[in-house]
Amino acid sequence: NFQPKHLLVTGGAGFIGSNFVHYWLQEYPDSQVTVLDALTYAGNLQNLETIQKNNAYSFVHGDILDTALVEKLLHDACIDTIVHFAAESHVDRSIHGPDAFLKTNIEGTHSLLKAAKKIWLDTGKTPHRFHHVSTDEVYGTLTPDAPAFTEQHQYLPNSPYAASKASSDHIVRSYHHTYGLNTTISNCSNNYGPYHFPEKLIPLIIVNCLEGKPLPIYGDGKQIRDWLYVEDHCRGIERILLNGRVGEVYNIGGNNEWTNIDIVTLICEQMDQHHPQGAPHTQLITHVTDRLGHDRRYAIDATKIMGELGYKPAESFKTGIRKTIQWYLDNEVWWRGILDGSYKEWIDKNYSDKKTLSS
Ligand code: NAD
Helix, strand or coil, rough: CCCCCEEEEEEECCCCHHHHHHHHHCCCCEEEEEEEECCCCCCCCHHHHHHHCCCCCEECCCCCCCHHHHHHHHCCCCCEEEEEEECCHHHHHHHHHHHHHHHHHHHHHHHHHHHHHHHHHCCCCCCCEEEEEHHHHHCCCCCCCCCCCCCCCCCCCCCCHHHHHHHHHHHHHHHHHHHCCCCEEEEEEEECCCCCCCHHHHHHHHHHHHHCCCEEEECCCEEEEEEEHHHHHHHHHHHHHHHHCCEEEEEECCCCCEEEEHHHHHHHHHHHCCCCCCCCCHEEEEHHHHCCCCCCCEEEEHHHHHHCCCCCCCCCCHHHHHHHHHHHHHHHHHHHHHHHCHHHHHHHHHHCCCCEECC
16 A cells, blocks of 8 residues: 655646645645646636645646756655646647647656656655546547447547547556556546636536526537546545556546536526526527537446445535535635636736745
């Protein structure tokens, strides 16, 4: 069993990374967490505001492409575990501008691996763990009745985002097989929950319902995704860090397939109860031109992590959606800050160069 003592969480100011940091510090208050984040449009320090004063947490504003910075962090802070979330993550953005995706997701991952090899392996420091957070999108798309993706499924990425994540998975794998770095990889289904940037489907629909704006649905809305509450993703990563076998890949999912149109309808029904606006929210649904090369279906077979590591998601979809809606109702300042760009102004003013926010 591996027990991480000091974690470097890349992309910890993003959606899943920040949820992971909250989860980890709650479960392991005696460990240390250093967040490394470049604070791109998707990174938001307000996601970490409630732990700002926690002595177990520190923040470094920096880029994963800066290998020297990562080496220094690994060395000076005696970090034994990297949990690598940092990425360009939005498929639509990857269609319009793939370069940033290849740079951050492929070269950025390699930069971290090089630093880990140098500090952990070349200087003989063990034990250590490099956990790479990846996606089910590397497997491509499924026909309606095909079996869900297992870890043995062929990699067939269709979008520049998925292709960049697939490449990074292969490079991580190669650092285990070639150099003996203790790596693990998780490929997870779509996440939803608190701190989800309102460009993604579920928060976009919630926020637009709250604002009485149109609810855009790509094409016929029959695309199928497998959804997992973000804290259940964090639990899966926890299980892999503690008990996963190095060199292995684990799928994480909750056996929870939904069409986009059914999700939007479910959110509308819950919004009718929690935030009635007179007419049913479904009247706001608007079909828009489908995304280029849009995958029809993703579905994760999580048998391996469930059987081997005793993993089980805690949240059902209906209660998870209810909690998520409640979170957006309670945190209007957070999402309004994103919509009007005020949090970005604050970051630009306070983080014009690299500095550490000590707690
Ligand atoms: P996100 O876009 O919300 O957050 C990404 C974070 O990475 C941001 O804080 C951003 O500032 C930071 N970042 C980007 N480029 C950086 C760089 N060069 N250096 C340092 N930091 C940088 O993404 P997310 O949805 O939280 O996803 C996190 C990870 O999980 C990604 O690797 C993604 O591929 C993977 N994943 C996401 C989902 C999902 O449903 N969102 C599902 C499976 C896997």
